[in-house]
Structures are given as structure tokens and as C-alpha cells.
Amino acid sequence: MMPVSWQLAIRHWRHKPLRPTLCSLLVLIGTALVFLAGAGLTSGLASLAHDLQYYQGTADVRVDPRIKAFDSALPPGLLKQIRELPQVAYAGGNAAGIVYVVTHGRVTLVHARGVSLATAWKFHPEKFAAGTPAKFADQVVLDSRLARSFGLKTGAMMVVRTAPGKIVHLRVAGVITPSPIGRFLEPPGMTMSRRELGYLTGTALCWRQIEIHLHHGVPIAGFIKILQQRSGPVVEVHAVQKGPAALSHMQTAFSRAMLFGAGLAALSGAVLIAVMMGVGIQGRVREFGQLRCIGASRNQVLQTVLLESALPGLLGTTAGLVVGWGTSLGLIEHYSRVFTVCKIDWLTVVTAALTGLAATVLGALVPVLLAWRIGPMRAVVIAGQAVSPRRIWAVAGVGIAALALQIALWQIPDPTLRFQAYLLVGVPLIFFGVILLAPMLAVFLEKLLGRMLARLWWIRPELLNGACSRRPWRSGAMVGALLIGIAFFTVMRSRAAGLVASWEFPRGMPDIFVFSPFKPLPAERLRNLDKAVPGVAAASSVTAFWVQGTVGKGAPGTILFVAIEPRSFRSVVRVKLMNNRPVQTTRAFAVLAAGRGVLIAAQALRQFGLAVGRNITLGTLMGPVRFKVAGIAEVPEINMANRFLHAGRLFRKVASIAVVGSRKEARRYFGVTGLNTVMVDVKPGFKSMAVMLAVKKFLSRPRHASLLGSLLALSGAELHGISIGEMKRNLNAMIERVMQALSIAGLGVLIAASIGVSLLLMASVRVRRQELGILRALGAGRWQLCRMILAETSLLIITAWILGTGQGIYLAFMGTRMDQLMVGFNSRLVVAWGAVGVCGALTAGLALLAALWPAGRATGEAARALIASGRE
């Protein structure tokens, strides 16, 4: 037979289903939101890892030319030698080139990848939208964007030609769907046999890259060492970092973020459930007293209350998991272009379940504690004691102490420990502290605004006397429930506005980058660029090449020489120079311009202990020449990007072996005259994309006119261009979209909180039915009482708005500090007052609506019935 506590709890749910059902709904929403967030994050990360894998391929080891010059290639015969090694399961090569595809009389420049057809698809198992991988030399595989653009389907023939007039006919074997990363990072291209590509481009049959898959169990590091020794210094053998490994840092960060969000959701849910069920218990004190009178033990009452509070939570958690699971699957399927992988891991399920359970258990604690104090005498005696102001101040004091403690946590010296301690303890302390301040503020505002609100709602001011001070704990609890939604919404919107406003990355960078990957650009064109192309405000160039160099008494090594035009470079790129303290940029650049001076990156400083004034020896055409370090360059935005994305390994490697010198020195000491990157700032009022196209056309215009050359120059297609302004707009749009999603989550919390508040108000009005009856009996009109309840609710809303907005702004401010601490990003605090106002109005509207219904119902009853309800 079912225990009596269970029977009582279930009977109560059936008798009064609204409150427990809405509690279930609340837990359901919270659990489902956490599940959705977890599934979204893990699937997004898994998709990213999958795409990276997809993009990077499945190779264990790669071999690249040491010097990455325009035409650099691997030594002939190297692939054959590698294939003969016993450790190698299979190996293949890649080459790249540019070909011209002629379709419908239109010539289009296309990036072509020449591969070994036997192994290419093993290394890059592409997702085929149609057809199959190319198996024969006369077949080609197209990117779906190209296929769409050319109007080609599998089996169709296409004409491919090159400048010297070579023509081949290729059959489209398959069409691949590029991965989201590939779509973002690579232009549309086609994959064909390396032999055909070599024929078309007229280049020697040599590979630009070799990919190697080792037999199972072969140690990668050992193999790299052996192959490097065998291949000599002209090549660089390196391991391929696999997608999941590259993202492990991000995965940890996301997991922490998810756990943090789940913790906050659990805490908020717990507060709402605790307040809702707590008010319910206060309204049923007599009932529990009766139970004690007829022989119920304290434990039996506790069990009943615990079950009453926990059952909705347990059901809500279970339903939330099911709903979360289903919704996640549906949304991931719907956005399958973004989520290439659907992954719902145990952490998501456990976190979502724990969120619901934690909210349930924590939320049940308050009613259980309230019920613990109920003795049998409460069946016959209504104990109503005025709360001493000292107790209200004492509670507020505890709240202030909690807020002070969270500030103290921010003083922990170790950044990681500080971050974790603040997230796990500090943020909950803020919630806790603010909620404890609520009774004091509500009582204070009652005194301050009571008269004004009474006038506003057209009631006698005396009716508002004691609206909060008579019931400070209940008022505080209702304010606590209200402010959670407001705080969440404020912090989400303010963070979104702050991040968008603070995203300064492109501000210190040129507006446009134009690269020429395959042949040097004529240097004289750069000088006339601002005159020749309308909209160009300033232009500069960068050319990078590898040289031999020695730092101090170390062994000679390869160093990347980055040649810049010192005067123009500073007009388009913001560089911060330092040497443990800020140094004058003008002075450093003057040393650079004077000759035999270089700048180094902060990474080089850390790796080699280089400092300003020390020398670095570079192998030049005139033999070894000593260059003096003029400054150490720090680009904060790049550092931030490295730290945040954890993609800095390659950057650090390059930056630590790079020196920045002048183009004059590059010409004089290394004989390098061409340019490979041009940077341009756009005049205000000009569209960067249009200017970029004009710059590309101008730079690629041939010296000697030919028909095809003129056609190519018209499109500027040989050059790659990036518009940073466009990139910023895209990034801003992306951040805005992410923040909109977070705001929707905030709105979800707001709605969930409103459900809680509605319940609370209903319960609160119900508990006061006898009081309302007495007021009716004494001559108060029905609408007068309704207005009184609405005025009281307004007081609570104002208190909640002040505390919630304050808390939200403070959390947003601490968010900026956390950005600085963990990511190195100096984000600004921007309060989205518009959104905060809308949120306040929404909360006020919902709360007033929620109050109106029970108020109307309660005051509509006869005074006698209302008075009698106090004796129920």
C-alpha cells in the first residue's frame, strides 16, 4: 500500500493542481533549456571538430617545403621514397594551381587541386552531394558552389584551359558539399588528377605537400624525426593536429560555460520553486497543524511536503529531458548545415537532469524547513507576529556580506582559480546577496513611494501601509522571484551590446587585404595606388620570405623576414611596441627606416630572450649581417584571438621565428623586390568591397596586353582579397545572432519567472482572503481592493526592477572583467537600456496581469465567505 505521505502529496496535487503543475512546467523549461544548450554546444563542437578533421584530412604526418615561396615545391621523388618506408600505410600528394574554366562563353578563374587519385579521398573523405570520387585522369570533382555557378551536373563535360592555350575536356565525376569550415576558409575549387593539372599549368610534376598515413602503432614523433633526417633541411615534416585535439581547450571552456549556465538555471529554478512552494506552505499551516493533531509525526509532515515539492520537480525533470532531447534532435536536424554532427553526450543529459533535480531539491528545502516548524497548535492558533525591523536589517546585512565576499573572491591572485571561484561561488553569492537585500529595499520603498503609488492607483494611502513591512519575507521572496528574469535579461542584452561595441579587432588593422599567392605584385603599382584607385586613403605592403639567421650564440635556423614599408605601414596598421614598458613607436620605426634594424614579436622575446638593442644575425647575399632589435611588437587583438580560439600554436611558431624589417633592406640584402600582400585603408563614404575589386583590378592589370590577360584583369581574379570591414560586419552580425539566441534564453527565463510570479501572487492573494474579507466588511469596495493589490504588486515590481537591473548591470560589468582575465579582451560595459526598459515593462505587465486575476476572483466573493476562509 502506498505510504500515507505519498497519498497526501498526490491527493493534494489532484485537489490543487495549478501550483505543482506550473512548478513542473518551470522545471521542465529549465531542464529542457539546459539540455538544448548542452546539445547545441556539444553538437556544435563535434561539428567543428568533424569539419576540422574533414578540412585537415585524416593524415598523421605532413611534409611541406621549408621555404614557403611562391613556387616552392617538394623535391622530386620524395613521395616515392616515403611510400617505400615500412612505417607508411599509404601516402599521397597535393599540388595547387589556377585554371580557367570556359562555360557558356564565360571564362572563370578557378582554384584547382591536383591530387593522387588513389589516395586523395582517403585523406579527405569529402561529403558527396552527387556522383562519386574521381578515379581517372579525365575526371574532375567540383565544389557544389562551382557546379551551381556553372550549371554542371555529374556526367557533364567541361572545358578547362590555361593561358598558354592548352585545353582539356574533363567529365564531372562528382559534386562535393563543402564543410562549413571549408566554405568559410577556401574559395570554391575543383579537384583533379595532379598529372592533368601539371599539363595545364605547365609546371614541373612536383608536389607542394605530401600527406602520410602511418601503420597503426607507429610512434608519430619518432617517424617525424627519422623522415626529417632523411629528407634534409629543405622540407618540414610535422604532425597533423586532429580536429578534436585542436578543440579540446574550446571544449573545456564550453563545458564550463554549460555547467555555469546550468548552475544558474538550477539556482534560479530553486529560488522560484522555493518561494512558490514556501508561500503555499504558509497558506496551509493550519492543515499541517491538523495533521500533527491527529497523530502525524514531524517526519510524516516533512515527507508529505518534500514529496509535494519534489514530485513536480521530478516529473518536470523527466519531461524536460524528453522535451530537451526531442527539441535538440529537431533543431539540429533543422540546422543541419551548421550542425554536421548530432552529438548528445552524457554530460549534457546528466547536467540537464542535475539542473532539474538541484532546482527541485533546493527549492523543496524552504517549504520543508517551514513545515518542520509547524506544531499541532498551529491547527487552532494563527500565529501572526510582526517582524522586527532589526531582523530585516540583519538579513540585509547578511546580503551585503555576501556581496562583499564575492568582491573578495575577485582578489584571488591566480587568474584561473579566481575565475573558477568567482563562477562557482561568486556569482551565486551575488544572487543570494541581492535576494537578501530585497525585504529591506521593499520596506524602504513602501515608505518612500507608498503615498505616490496610492495616488497613482487611486486608493487611500492607508491601504498601502504595511504592504511590504507587514510581510517582509514574503515580499522579499516575491521580489527575488521577479528579479531573476530581469537580471538574466539585462545581463544578456548588455553583454551583447557591450561585445558588439567593444569588438575592435579590425580597428587597428587595414580595411582591405589583397594577396597574390602565385606571383609577386609589381612594387611600383603600390606607389600610385591612392591616385589610381578612388577610395584608397592609404596603402602599404608586406612581403614575407624565409632566410637563415642566428640569435646570440645559438645554432643557425630559419627565420621569416617580413618586409614592410615603415612609413606607410604605421598609417594602416596599429602596432603597440614594448620593452617591458611602452617604447616610442616613432623612434623604433626610425631605427627600422635607417637600416639594419628589425622589430620582433613578443613571442620571439619569450622564446629567445631577445630585447631591444640586442642583435640578430641574418644570412644575406653579402654574407652574415647583424640587425639590431628596434622594438618588440604587440598586437593585442591578435593575442586575444589566439588565446580565445587556442589557434595560436601555429601563430606562435611563426611569430617566434619572424623579424619585421624594411622593404629597402629586403631588396638590398636579400634581393626580394616583389610584394605579396597589399594593405589598404578606405576613405570614408566608399564601399570597401567596391574599392577592393578596383584595387585587385589595378594590381593585376598586365604590363603587356593580351585578350585572356585583359579578361582576367577585368575580374582581378588572380588575387585574393579580404575586406576587414566586411569581416567586422559579418562578425558583428554573428555576435549579434549569438547574443540574440542568449537573449531568447533570457526571455525564456523571464517567462518561466513570470509563471512563478503569477503563482506567487495567486497564492499570496489567496492567503490574504480573510484580510480582504474584513476590509470588504468594513466598507472597502471590490475595485478598491483590486487596485490595492495592484498597487502592492507595483511596489514589488519597482523593487524587483531596481535590484534586478542593478544585478544584471553588475554581472555584465563582471563579465567584462572576466573577458579581460580569461581571454585578454578588453570589452566595454554597455547597458542596453532599451532592452532593459522593454524587459521591465514586460515583467510589470505580466505581474500585474497575474495579480489582477486572483485579485478579481478573491474580491468578487462575498465578504462573509472571505472572512470564513480564514478559519478553513
Add this chain to the structure above:
Amino acid sequence: MTIATEIDTRLTNPTIAIRGITKSYRQGRREIQALRGLDLTVDPGEFVAIMGASGSGKSTLLHLCGGMDAADTGSLVVAGQNLTTMSERSLTTYRRRTVGVIFQQFNLMPSLDVRENILLPAQLAGTCNATVHSRMEELVEVLSLKNRVRHRPDALSGGEQQRVAIARALIMNPPVLLADEPTGNLDSLNAAIFWKLLRRVLETRTMTVLVVTHEPAAAAEAKRVVVLRDGQKTGEFNVEVGDDAGILATRYQALAT
């Protein structure tokens, strides 16, 4: 030992023995002396009515006897159990097995129907067996609630609710029945029906009954009337066969003023 045997054993002793009991409580900043050294003895099977004006301490006395509240000083022994020295757990057992309480406000559980309300004490005690069920059937029959057993309290009249309260108080067959103004919320007709039915129920049971009332008509049902004033006993008198409410009111007034 079965419940019935336990109850028989207890009935051989004096049922309620109160010696010098005091009770005070705070009302705001004021301290109220509800009982001031009260002495009272109630014999097994006796039906005693406690009368007094508002604030005389009669309800406090009943709450102390019901194990709902604790006395400040003095000794209070009910059915052989000294309530002043009992633990919380023992008091719970005492409330389950030794006393049945009927309140003025009926105090039924709103979410349970009549049958479940009657059986609730047995369920709380974990003794909801066939005997209890047959007792419930008997009580329902005697109290004319047979066609109302599936109704919840909000569907019952005041008189019916109080009859359910009687059945609930008697379902554990306690040796002591306590009633606090049991007809205070009923009209005179329903009050008369209540007393008639209670008499019928008590005919088949040997039970000590302590009723708190300020209605002489209710006191007329008792064998003895104890009058309290300002927390002290001012006197008592026996109710003779044929004494009506008027006679009792006169005698009560003489002791109460």
C-alpha cells in the same frame, strides 16, 4: 499487546489527573497567564464539560490534554502517561493512540474525501487494517454518512463535516475524546443532531470525554461541569438527569462571576 488490550489496561487507571498546572504565552509584548495552577481529575468513562468565559483558559487546558502544547509547570497525566515529561516522538504516539480531538472548525483535510479523512489517523499510525476498516464502516453507518463517503469536505454541510470529525476522532478507538466547542459552528438543529449521534456512538464505547464549551445546552450532555475563570477552577457541579440548559446556565453564572 493489541490496541484494544492496551486501551482496556489504561482505562483501569484514573484517566486525567492534572496537578498545579500553569501555562503562559506571549501576545506581542504582553505575557498572558492562561492557566494558573489548575487541579483537575477526570475518572475513566466520565463525560466532563469545561465552561468559562473567553480567555478563561479552557481551550488551553484542552490543548494541553491533547498533547498539542506543553505546560510550563505542574503535572498532567492522561491515561497513565505524564505529558509534561514526554518526548516529541512519544507525544506523537500519544496523539495517535490515546486521544481523539474534535475541533470547532472541523479541521478536515480538504484534499481527502470523507472515507480518507476518517481513516487518516489509522494510516498515519500505520495500523489501517481490516478492524479499522470495519470500525470505519460502523461509524459511517451510525453517523449517517454512508452516502457521503466519496465526497470531499467542501461538498458537505457544517453538520456533516462535524460528524466526519467525530468519526475521525474515534477511528483509533482512543480512551479519551477531547472536543473544543464542537457545536460552536453549527446551528441549533445541527448541534442537537451532533449530540444525539455522539451519544449513540458513545453508548457502545467506554470513553472519557472532555468537552470545552460555553453553551449550557452542550454542557447538559455532560455528567459534570467544571467552571474556569482566569486560568483557575472556580468550581464544579454535577449534571442531574432532567437538568436543562436554563438550569445549567444559572448554576454556571453563579460560579463564573
